[in-house]
Amino acid sequence: MEQISSRTKWLLTGLALVITLFHLVPFYILITTSLKKVGDFTSKWAFPTTFDTENFALAWEQANLGNAFINTAIITICAAVLLIFFGSMAAYALARRTTKLNKYVYMLFVGVMVIPPLTALVPLYRLVVDVGLMNTHLVAILNNVAAFMPLTIFLYAGFIRSTIPKELEEAARIDGASTLGVFFRIVFPLLKPITATVLIISSVYIWNDYQFAIFFLQDSSVQTLTVALAGFFGQNSSQLNLVAAAALMASLPMVIVFLFLQRFFIEGLAAGSVKG
Amino acid sequence: MAELTKAPEKTSMKTKSAKSKRSRRESSLWWMYLPSVLIVVLFIVYPFIDGIRISFTNWNGFSQTYDYIGLDQYKRMFADPDTWLVVKNTLLYGIGSTILQNIVGLGYALLLNHNLKVRSFTRTVIYLPVIISPLIMGYIWYFFFAYQGGALNDIFLLFGKEPINALGNPAVNPYIIVFVNTFQFVGIAMIIYLAGLQSISKDYYEAANIDGATGWQKFKNITIPLLMPSITINMVLNIIGGLKLFDVIVALTNGGPGNASQSMSTFMYNLYFARQDAGYAATQGVLMAIIILVISMAALIYFKRKEVEA
Numbered sequence: 401m402e403q404i405s406s407r408t409k410w411l412l413t414g415l416a417l418v419i420t421l422f423h424l425v426p427f428y429i430l431i432t433t434s435l436k437k438v439g440d441f442t443s444k445w446a447f448p449t450t451f452d453t454e455n456f457a458l459a460w461e462q463a464n465l466g467n468a469f470i471n472t473a474i475i476t477i478c479a480a481v482l483l484i485f486f487g488s489m490a491a492y493a494l495a496r497r498t499t500k501l502n503k504y505v506y507m508l509f510v511g512v513m514v515i516p517p518l519t520a521l522v523p524l525y526r527l528v529v530d531v532g533l534m535n536t537h538l539v540a541i542l543n544n545v546a547a548f549m550p551l552t553i554f555l556y557a558g559f560i561r562s563t564i565p566k567e568l569e570e571a572a573r574i575d576g577a578s579t580l581g582v583f584f585r586i587v588f589p590l591l592k593p594i595t596a597t598v599l600i601i602s603s604v605y606i607w608n609d610y611q612f613a614i615f616f617l618q619d620s621s622v623q624t625l626t627v628a629l630a631g632f633f634g635q636n637s638s639q640l641n642l643v644a645a646a647a648l649m650a651s652l653p654m655v656i657v658f659l660f661l662q663r664f665f666i667e668g669l670a671a672g673s674v675k676g
Numbered sequence: 677m678a679e680l681t682k683a684p685e686k687t688s689m690k691t692k693s694a695k696s697k698r699s700r701r702e703s704s705l706w707w708m709y710l711p712s713v714l715i716v717v718l719f720i721v722y723p724f725i726d727g728i729r730i731s732f733t734n735w736n737g738f739s740q741t742y743d744y745i746g747l748d749q750y751k752r753m754f755a756d757p758d759t760w761l762v763v764k765n766t767l768l769y770g771i772g773s774t775i776l777q778n779i780v781g782l783g784y785a786l787l788l789n790h791n792l793k794v795r796s797f798t799r800t801v802i803y804l805p806v807i808i809s810p811l812i813m814g815y816i817w818y819f820f821f822a823y824q825g826g827a828l829n830d831i832f833l834l835f836g837k838e839p840i841n842a843l844g845n846p847a848v849n850p851y852i853i854v855f856v857n858t859f860q861f862v863g864i865a866m867i868i869y870l871a872g873l874q875s876i877s878k879d880y881y882e883a884a885n886i887d888g889a890t891g892w893q894k895f896k897n898i899t900i901p902l903l904m905p906s907i908t909i910n911m912v913l914n915i916i917g918g919l920k921l922f923d924v925i926v927a928l929t930n931g932g933p934g935n936a937s938q939s940m941s942t943f944m945y946n947l948y949f950a951r952q953d954a955g956y957a958a959t960q961g962v963l964m965a966i967i968i969l970v971i972s973m974a975a976l977i978y979f980k981r982k983e984v985e986a
Contacts, residue, residue, distance in 0.1 A: 416798045423801045426816045429827045444827035490709035499704040516968045518941050519961035520723035522954050546719035608809035611922045626811045647812045658807045670871035
């Protein structure tokens with residue numbers, strides 16, 4: 401950050417505002433579209449003259465968004481909890497015990513990170529059908545856990561190696577605590593910052609996931625928000641006002657979480673990138 | 677990749693002299709990672725390997741029987757003009773988004789690295805799309821670009837011009853997809869560059885000022901070389917994200933018209949579910965895995981080497 405003249409500062413502030421406005425355009429259009437009555441063909445740029453929540457009620461009901469919210473929440477919460485529980489435990493063993501086996505296992509996880517998940521689509525679909533997990537929450541949960549496990553282990557292992565002192569665990573072990581006891585009572589609480597990062601990254605992606613959900617959750621009873629929305633768009637492509645209302649409602653929870661916890665979203669990413 | 681696999685060795689080297697005998701006697705604690713290994717093998721490794729096997733068959737995706745037909749699907753793939761169209765699009769999405777996200781993201785970071793009043797507000801607005809589903813982001817931009825009642829055509833109509841069908845025009849719509857993907861994820865690049873810029877010591881710039889360096893010289897000789905680690909992360913993240921693009925395409929064009937804007941992901945999806953051509957879909961999957969692997973490794977090695985030079 402260099403010293404700049406106040407005139408330059410005003411110019412740069414102006415530029416930043418223009419950029420901000422540009423980035424707000426699609427959201428402005430989303431909001432005006434969602435508020436206008438179906439059949440209102442005034443310009444998308446014009447602000448609606450009447451405020452009407454009818455679109456929201458209609459979209460909520462027709463797209464079955466209530467049900468989709470519950471499904472999405474169940475899948476996101478369960479997957480995030482399993483990721484943190486199994487991922488942190490795995491990373492602890494891999495980071496602390498450098499046996500030959502553990503090195504290979506760690507390499508397996510790191511190697512899996514470069515496999516594009518979609519390339520396994522065909523056999524995975526068959527596997528899921530064969531074991532009877534089609535259209536269940538469980539398949540979406542397990543699949544998301546698998547997709548994020550390598551990154552989770554990578555992040556936890558790096559954090560454990562660089563910041564958790566071994567002496568703490570050794571002292572506890574002398575006191576006769578079991579390995580699992582040492583991990584959950586002493587190590588896990590110290591992992592809070594990286595747990596927050598893992599929780600945020602994985603929740604956002606799992607909440608927003610479409611490409612896996614569309615394969616495995618086609619039945620309307622288990623549909624997540626993105627799948628419900630895609631179906632709704634297919635039926636209402638001429639009634640964009642309703643689609644806009646549904647899209648707005650589906651995005652709102654994450655937007656609210658983001659606005660309140662912004663610090664964690666941005667700091668986690670920044671810290672991870674500087675270290676990595 | 678090199679960086680990722682090196683990490684565990686580094687620590688083990690450090691502790692080797694003191695601990696090597698003891699750690700060999702210690703158990704691997706394998707039961708602590710067994711659940712994670714099982715789930716990753718079942719959902720990623722096994723399907724990936726089984727996919728290679730299926731690529732040598734004529735399986736239709738649902739019947740119980742199928743035949744092994746050797747390299748026929750591969751011959752078909754290389755002779756199929758759609759393959760090259762789709763590979764071209766995938767590369768455009770990957771490389772185009774990477775270039776755009778890095779230039780714009782670095783520009784935004786340089787701007788917001790100044791102590792402006794609107795700084796945190798601008799940062800929030802630019803980052804916001806990152807947390808919205810790419811599918812929904814695609815729909816939001818659909819409201820902008822749509823032929824009938826789209827915001828862009830509302831402007832054209834205002835000036836008495838003919839409305840354009842941008843999303844239905846195969847010469848234009850792949851670029852719209854690159855634009856939307858960039859718009860959505862440029863916030864990540866910006867934050868990573870901002871963090872990188874803030875870690876550069878002011879002393880370098882002060883020394884350069886004494887030597888009378890121009891702004892461009894400082895940018896070229898101080899900022900860029902010291903920003904190399906951030907550039908590597910952004911390049912690799914963006915290229916992998918762009919090559920795997922799926923949701924945005926489904927929302928904006930559904931791959932059309934015809935296959936004009938199809939990426940390898942959406943193409944595979946159509947082959948499997950719409951055309952019941954599972955064997956061929958698996959073959960396309962193998963090609964996609966190879967392309968993503970080669971390009972992301974090449975990018976990683978190239979930028980890592982640059983980091984060392986700098």
